[in-house]
Amino acid sequence: MKKTMLAALMVGPGEIRMVERDIPVPGPGQALIRLEYVGVCGSDLHILEKDWGGRITAPHILGHECAGVVAGLGPGVAELAVGDRVALEPGKTCGKCEFCKTGRYNLCREVKFLAAPNTPGSPQVDGAFREYLAHDADLCFKLPDNLSTLEGALIEPLAVGFHAANQGGARPGQTAVVAGAGCIGLVSMLALRICGVARVIVLDVMDNRLAKAAELGADAAINSRDPAAAARRILELTGGRGADLAIDTSGVSAAVEQVVRALKKGANLVLVGYSPDGSLTIPLREVINNEITLKSVFRYRNIYPMAIQSAAAGLVDLKRIVTNVYPLSEAPRAMEEGLKNKAGIVKSVLKMR
Ligand SMILES: [Zn+2]
Ligand SMILES: [Zn+2]
Numbered sequence: 001m002k003k004t005m006l007a008a009l010m011v012g013p014g015e016i017r018m019v020e021r022d023i024p025v026p027g028p029g030q031a032l033i034r035l036e037y038v039g040v041c042g043s044d045l046h047i048l049e050k051d052w053g054g055r056i057t058a059p060h061i062l063g064h065e066c067a068g069v070v071a072g073l074g075p076g077v078a079e080l081a082v083g084d085r086v087a088l089e090p091g092k093t094c095g096k097c098e099f100c101k102t103g104r105y106n107l108c109r110e111v112k113f114l115a116a117p118n119t120p121g122s123p124q125v126d127g128a129f130r131e132y133l134a135h136d137a138d139l140c141f142k143l144p145d146n147l148s149t150l151e152g153a154l155i156e157p158l159a160v161g162f163h164a165a166n167q168g169g170a171r172p173g174q175t176a177v178v179a180g181a182g183c184i185g186l187v188s189m190l191a192l193r194i195c196g197v198a199r200v201i202v203l204d205v206m207d208n209r210l211a212k213a214a215e216l217g218a219d220a221a222i223n224s225r226d227p228a229a230a231a232r233r234i235l236e237l238t239g240g241r242g243a244d245l246a247i248d249t250s251g252v253s254a255a256v257e258q259v260v261r262a263l264k265k266g267a268n269l270v271l272v273g274y275s276p277d278g279s280l281t282i283p284l285r286e287v288i289n290n291e292i293t294l295k296s297v298f299r300y301r302n303i304y305p306m307a308i309q310s311a312a313a314g315l316v317d318l319k320r321i322v323t324n325v326y327p328l329s330e331a332p333r334a335m336e337e338g339l340k341n342k343a344g345i346v347k348s349v350l351k352m353r
Pocket of ligand 1: 041042043064065156157
């Protein structure tokens with residue numbers, strides 16, 4: 001087997017360079033994964049552009065949405081075999097703290113998450129924009145034969161969508177509004193559908209994203225550049241009552257204000273979208289006057305197995321979210337285009353070989 005691999009290294013703000021790195025050796029309890037597909041997340045683009053407020057520093061390998069094939073095993077791994085196709089859950093938690101012990105492991109302070117800002121002071125963990133990754137075997141979830149590793153890489157964002165639907169208390173027959181039709185907006189819409197939500201109304205300001213939402217089954221995909229017109233349309237669609245729940249994936253104050261106004265009294269609002277500079281504001285007067293329940297989402301917990309089974313059962317077609325596929329060797333171009341062309345690209349994926 002070869003000793004080195006290709007990796008896409010962030011060497012400074014906005015700059016990615018292809019480098020050769022040693023292939024990692026799996027430690028005890030770890031598997032060596034030959035990655036096949038890695039999604040480009042909005043957070044990867046945020047980090048590349050602004051280093052997330054200095055909490056991620058170059059040199060660093062981005063990428064956390066990944067799937068591949070088991071290529072080797074460290075000592076003590078019985079649950080996987082070489083050749084297994086797996087989706088990787090990217091966060092390794094301590095397993096000992098209050099949050100881990102109560103099943104809310106996404107809140108673990110000691111989490112080591114691939115290519116993400118971890119607890120201040122803890123080391124940053126190189127991500128998955130590379131050919132091989134050594135990862136804890138218990139965070140590698142086997143894919144059924146009918147799911148590709150491309151779909152496997154998209155289980156990570158789908159898990160966020162499911163957590164958002166769960167946090168929003170999604171129930172059969174409801175009407176929901178999703179603000180933002182990027183990848184997370186789309187997977188939120190798909191998760192709401194699986195939870196039985198009858199109607200999903202999607203808002204965005206970019207027409208290509210709205211077209212993708214409509215293609216994937218949104219009942220209404222509304223351009224919210226004119227907020228008053230969008231608000232009227234939502235009221236029309238809900239017989240004047242407003243929606244039962246809303247999920248904001250935009251992290252934009254104007255969008256949050258709009259979804260608050262689109263909600264029925266007593267409804268649930270789930271905040272997923274994140275502004276790394278902390279500038280997101282919420283119209284609290286309207287929230288209180290209408291007794292809106294505010295919920296938020298930080299990644300996800302206990303969701304990979306059901307997300308994989310949902311995709312394998314054909315309840316979601318994850319492949320159709322992807323609009324752009326680049327070979328790993330063209331990661332610098334993929335990231336540059338991702339930063340420059342938000343209106344044209346909904347979801348990019350790196351194909352590792
Ligand atoms: Zn992501
Ligand atoms: Zn913990």
